[in-house]
Amino acid sequence: MVVNGREHTREIEPRLLLVHLLRDELGLTGTHWGCDTSNCGACVVWMDDVPVKSCTVLAAMASGRRVRTVEGLEGPFGLDQVQRSFALCHGLQCGFCTPAMLLTSRWLLDHNPDPSEGEIRSALSGITCRCTGYENIVRAVRHAARSEAGS
Amino acid sequence: MQVPAHFEYQRATSVEHAIALLTRHGPETRVVAGGHSLIPMMKLRLAQPEMLIDINDLGELAGITVAPGVLRLGAMVRHADLLGSAQVGALLPVLHDAERVIADPVVRNRGTIGGSVCQADPSEDLAGAFCALRAVAVIRGADGDRAVPMREFFTGPYETVVGPAEVLVELRVPLWSAGSAYLKVDRRSGDWAVAAAAAAVATGPGGVVTEVGIGLTAVGRFLAEEAEDFLRGRAATEANLVEAGRVAAQHCRPTADQRGPVDYKRHLAGELTTRALRLAVERAA
Ligand SMILES: Cc1cc2nc3c(=O)[nH]c(=O)nc-3n(C[C@H](O)[C@H](O)[C@H](O)COP(=O)(O)OP(=O)(O)OC[C@H]3O[C@@H](n4cnc5c(N)ncnc54)[C@H](O)[C@@H]3O)c2cc1C
Numbered sequence: 044m045v046v047n048g049r050e051h052t053r054e055i056e057p058r059l060l061l062v063h064l065l066r067d068e069l070g071l072t073g074t075h076w077g078c079d080t081s082n083c084g085a086c087v088v089w090m091d092d093v094p095v096k097s098c099t100v101l102a103a104m105a106s107g108r109r110v111r112t113v114e115g116l117e118g119p120f121g122l123d124q125v126q127r128s129f130a131l132c133h134g135l136q137c138g139f140c141t142p143a144m145l146l147t148s149r150w151l152l153d154h155n156p157d158p159s160e161g162e163i164r165s166a167l168s169g170i171t172c173r174c175t176g177y178e179n180i181v182r183a184v185r186h187a188a189r190s191e192a193g194s
Numbered sequence: 195m196q197v198p199a200h201f202e203y204q205r206a207t208s209v210e211h212a213i214a215l216l217t218r219h220g221p222e223t224r225v226v227a228g229g230h231s232l233i234p235m236m237k238l239r240l241a242q243p244e245m246l247i248d249i250n251d252l253g254e255l256a257g258i259t260v261a262p263g264v265l266r267l268g269a270m271v272r273h274a275d276l277l278g279s280a281q282v283g284a285l286l287p288v289l290h291d292a293e294r295v296i297a298d299p300v301v302r303n304r305g306t307i308g309g310s311v312c313q314a315d316p317s318e319d320l321a322g323a324f325c326a327l328r329a330v331a332v333i334r335g336a337d338g339d340r341a342v343p344m345r346e347f348f349t350g351p352y353e354t355v356v357g358p359a360e361v362l363v364e365l366r367v368p369l370w371s372a373g374s375a376y377l378k379v380d381r382r383s384g385d386w387a388v389a390a391a392a393a394a395v396a397t398g399p400g401g402v403v404t405e406v407g408i409g410l411t412a413v414g415r416f417l418a419e420e421a422e423d424f425l426r427g428r429a430a431t432e433a434n435l436v437e438a439g440r441v442a443a444q445h446c447r448p449t450a451d452q453r454g455p456v457d458y459k460r461h462l463a464g465e466l467t468t469r470a471l472r473l474a475v476e477r478a479a
């Protein structure tokens with residue numbers, strides 16, 4: 044499996060879930076693990092360039108595929124624009140939902156560089172935030188979109 | 195922490211390979227598609243297969259193709275792919291209406307249409323839609339393909355006609371309808387339906403409904419043939435659409451649960467049927 048551009052090889056049990064492989068075997072604890080029932084979205088990572096809930100993917104199913112976690116968001120020029128915008132717009136409080144929000148927002152902006160508020164809310168609707176009330180998250184994604192359009 | 199029980203895992207390289215593995219390893223072997231119904235059930239130990247056959251590499255099952263008079267959807271088409279297809283949205287808006295209210299976008303990236311219908315959850319959204327459209331399931335086994343109408347596909351809650359050594363390969367949706375729609379009431383965005391209705395219509399001169407398909411979700415049965423029989427051959431007037439809804443409500447069989455009592459669900463089934471028909475007729479114009 045290639046995680047954030049690095050190849051990893053492990054012998055695993057078929058029942059190991061992707062979220063646990065990432066956190067416990069590879070030490071990538073930026074991927075959070077919340078409800079364990081496919082609902083909260085805290086565990087979102089990209090698999091072959093698409094956001095998925097890693098508590099509902101077997102690690103074996105991800106074998107041979109590309110995985111991107113929040114640790115892989117940062118680029119050669121520092122933090123990704125969505126990371127900077129979330130920090131600037133107070134798009135997080137406790138931070139539990141944040142890795143999933145960032146990865147899903149990044150994916151949204153890659154496919155729709157100028158999303159409306161409704162499109163942002165819909166794209167992020169699979170991820171629960173218990174702190175922010177979502178307002179600042181939406182603002183952060185709009186901020187990131189504007190910053191990228193301007194640069 | 196929820197962890198599935200022990201099982202073996204193997205990837206299929208073709209449908210034939212999957213069938214051979216299912217045959218060789220016996221009835222405790224299951225296919226895994228998106229895994230978004232099966233893996234949660236395995237975590238809760240509601241399902242304990244001894245072996246999983248992963249069919250995610252089978253690109254041959256992921257196609258969306260329009261042939262004359264029929265839309266062909268591979269079993270491994272993801273919810274997001276169906277929703278992303280402008281052609282599907284133009285031909286059969288009922289499928290886009292339904293996809294928009296299935297779970298959330300991240301779940302839709304992974305869940306497949308084949309897995310949805312094979313799971314046969316009574317609250318499954320696509321089941322009602324495919325029944326309304328009179329879609330046909332193509333099921334492959336060691337002896338070749340067989341075609342089963344979606345209206346005969348479900349044999350009970352979580353039960354279908356797909357045998358233990360068979361794979362659903364395709365859904366064929368005939369393109370007879372001129373307008374279609376799906377409407378769902380849920381408690382919050384992305385939740386399973388309290389009730390939902392799918393409608394597809396073809397109309398002729400004078401606004402007469404020449405053919406109609408109605409499918410219901412989460413109210414005990416996916417079919418509403420009595421309401422179809424009432425409306426077929428009648429004009430698509432407001433009074434007739436309301437009466438069709440009343441007939442659908444009368445014949446559905448909801449049960450009370452945490453999503454609501456029987457009366458409420460029955461009311462929704464009727465009202466949603468009428469509204470879905472109204473929208474389908476509007477779209478047919
Ligand atoms: C949080 C959440 C919310 C959801 N909300 C909704 C909702 O509102 N409405 C809704 O309709 N659905 C909902 N779903 C279900 C979702 O649509 C699933 O993706 C779908 O039910 C199962 O598809 P899958 O590809 O993940 O199937 P899997 O979990 O892989 O498989 C399900 C079953 O079908 C069998 N199977 C799969 N493919 C085949 C095949 N080709 N041939 C033979 N057998 C096969 C498997 O063996 C298994 O028994 C929700 C799911 C989640 C996790």
Ligand code: FES
Pocket residue numbers: 075076077078079080081082083084085086087096097098099
């Ligand atoms: S931990 Fe995966 S969705 Fe909540």
Ligand code: FES
Pocket residue numbers: 134135136137138139140141171172173174175
């Ligand atoms: S910031 Fe706390 S859950 Fe979103």
